[in-house]
Amino acid sequence: MKSDTIQKIIKIVGQENILSSMEERICYSYDGTFQRGIPDLVVFPANTKEVAEIVKLANKENFSVFPRGAGTGLSGGSIPIGSGVALVLSRMNKIKEINREDLLAVVEPGVVTGHFHQEVEKLGLFYPPDPASLKTCTMGGNIAENAGGPRAFKYGVTKDYVLGLEVVTPEGEIMHTGGRTVKNVTGYDLTRLITGSEGTLGIVTEITVRLVPKPKEKRTALVIFDKLEDAASTVTAIICHGVIPATLELMDQITINCVEKYNNLGLPLDAEAVLLIEVDGGKNQVEEDIKSIEEICQNHHCREIQVASLAEEREKLWKSRRAVSSAIVQLNPTKISEDATVPRSKIPEMVKRLREIAAKYNLHLPVFGHAGDGNLHPNILADKNNKEEMERVEKAVAEIFQAALELGGTLSGEHGIGIMKRPYLQWELGEVGMNYLRAIKRAVDPNNILNPGKIF
Numbered sequence: 001m002k003s004d005t006i007q008k009i010i011k012i013v014g015q016e017n018i019l020s021s022m023e024e025r026i027c028y029s030y031d032g033t034f035q036r037g038i039p040d041l042v043v044f045p046a047n048t049k050e051v052a053e054i055v056k057l058a059n060k061e062n063f064s065v066f067p068r069g070a071g072t073g074l075s076g077g078s079i080p081i082g083s084g085v086a087l088v089l090s091r092m093n094k095i096k097e098i099n100r101e102d103l104l105a106v107v108e109p110g111v112v113t114g115h116f117h118q119e120v121e122k123l124g125l126f127y128p129p130d131p132a133s134l135k136t137c138t139m140g141g142n143i144a145e146n147a148g149g150p151r152a153f154k155y156g157v158t159k160d161y162v163l164g165l166e167v168v169t170p171e172g173e174i175m176h177t178g179g180r181t182v183k184n185v186t187g188y189d190l191t192r193l194i195t196g197s198e199g200t201l202g203i204v205t206e207i208t209v210r211l212v213p214k215p216k217e218k219r220t221a222l223v224i225f226d227k228l229e230d231a232a233s234t235v236t237a238i239i240c241h242g243v244i245p246a247t248l249e250l251m252d253q254i255t256i257n258c259v260e261k262y263n264n265l266g267l268p269l270d271a272e273a274v275l276l277i278e279v280d281g282g283k284n285q286v287e288e289d290i291k292s293i294e295e296i297c298q299n300h301h302c303r304e305i306q307v308a309s310l311a312e313e314r315e316k317l318w319k320s321r322r323a324v325s326s327a328i329v330q331l332n333p334t335k336i337s338e339d340a341t342v343p344r345s346k347i348p349e350m351v352k353r354l355r356e357i358a359a360k361y362n363l364h365l366p367v368f369g370h371a372g373d374g375n376l377h378p379n380i381l382a383d384k385n386n387k388e389e390m391e392r393v394e395k396a397v398a399e400i401f402q403a404a405l406e407l408g409g410t411l412s413g414e415h416g417i418g419i420m421k422r423p424y425l426q427w428e429l430g431e432v433g434m435n436y437l438r439a440i441k442r443a444v445d446p447n448n449i450l451n452p453g454k455i456f
Ligand SMILES: Cc1cc2nc3c(=O)[nH]c(=O)nc-3n(C[C@H](O)[C@H](O)[C@H](O)COP(=O)(O)OP(=O)(O)OC[C@H]3O[C@@H](n4cnc5c(N)ncnc54)[C@H](O)[C@@H]3O)c2cc1C
Pocket: 031, 032, 066, 067, 068, 069, 070, 071, 072, 073, 074, 076, 077, 078, 089, 109, 130, 131, 132, 133, 136, 137, 138, 139, 140, 141, 142, 143, 144, 145, 146, 147, 148, 149, 150, 198, 199, 200, 202, 203, 204, 205, 325, 414, 415, 451
C-alpha cells in the first residue's frame, strides 16, 4: 500500500488507531479456520463517518477493505485476500439503547454478543441468538454471518431478530434499512439482504434488534445413549411429538471421549451419544415438556437421563457441550469445522453418512452440534502439514456437502461460505443463482472494494 494512502487513512482515524508493523498485522491474518492472509494495514474506526470516509478513499485509491469483528469466523470471511486494509469494528462497541416498551435495542457492531445478552437480561428481556462463540464474537459479525446457535431450534437465528441496520455501502454512502417496527414491507427487504452477506455488500455500523421477554423457567436434561442411531431417532421423535425445546444438542462418542479427557466431567466413554436438551417457558409448560421428553428418550432406549433445574446444576450439564471446540483439537491440530445442514427428519441418515465418510477416508470426524435444527457440526481433525491427509480431507468435505444436498439440505447452516465453501457454492445455487448473486455484488460494488474473494 502506498505510503501516501496510509497517511490519508491516518488523517481519518488518527495515528493511534492503525497498526502497521508486521508483528501486529499478523495478529489480524487469522480467523477460526486455517486460512491466512496478512493485511497491509489494520484500521480501527471510531464511528460511521470514519468508516464511510475510509471506504470512499478505498474507491478513489483502489484498495480492498476487509471488515472484521472479533475474527472468530469459521469460513475465512474476515481473512484478507490480496492487498488491502483490515477494518476492525471493535472500537464501535456501545449499546446505545435498550427499550422495554418497543422491545428493541440499538447497538454498535463491535458489541460482544455475550455482553449484550447480560445487559438485556438484567432488564428481564432476552436476545435469543447464541453462537457458542458469544463470549468473544461481535454483533456485527453475527449480522454478517447470520449467526445461529443452540437456541435456534426454538427461537430462530440472527436474521429473525434484526429490525433495522445502518450500513456503509461499498461506495462509502450511508444507508438505513428497516427501522424500529416489527412489520416493515417498504421496498425490497434490504435488511435481510445485508444480513448474511458476509461483509461483501456493506459495512454494518448500527444494528436495531428485536427483543423478547426472558423465559421464566428452564430445565436441562443430559441423556446418554448406547447407540448413536437411537439418539438421532430420538431427535426426530421429540420434534414429531410437538415439543419444541429451546436447545437440542448432540455429541457423538468421539466428541464425548475428547470432552471427558479434557475436563473429566464423568461422561461414560462407552456411550455412543449424548443429547443435551433444554426447555424453557412458564413453570407448568416446562414441567410438562421435560416429562414428555423423558418418556420419549426412554422409549428410544436411552441408558440414563439427568435432569437439572437450578442454574448451577444446569451449568454443570452444559459444561460438556461448551468444552467441545477446545477438547476435540486434542485429536489433531487442524480443525475443519463444517456446518452442512439437513432437514430435521434426515438427521439419522446424515449421521450414518458421516460415519461412512469418516471410515472411507480414515479421518477423525467427531460429530456434534445443533441436531434439533438439522445443523450438525462434522469436524475433521487433521494436520495441515500432512499433504496426503489433507487430500483425503478435501475429498471427505466434498462428500459431506454432496450428502447434505442429496438429503435436501444446504452447505452452510450458520458459518457462511467465505473462502472455505466457495468452490462448492454452485452445487447448491446452480448457474442462474450464482449469476444473480454476482449481479447484485457488481451493482452495489462496481469497483469490487468490499471483502473481495469471498463467497464467489
Ligand atoms: C468456538 C467457536 C464456536 C462458534 N460457534 C458458533 C455458533 O454456535 N453459531 C454460529 O453461527 N457461529 C459460530 N461460530 C462462528 C463465528 O463465531 C460467527 O460466525 C460469528 O458471527 C463471527 O463474529 P465475529 O465478530 O468474530 O466476526 P469475524 O469473524 O470478524 O467476521 C465474520 C464475517 O463478518 C464480516 N463482518 C464482521 N463485522 C462486520 C460488520 N460490522 N459489517 C459487515 N461485515 C462484518 C467479516 O468481513 C466476515 O466476513 C463459532 C466460532 C468459534 C471459534
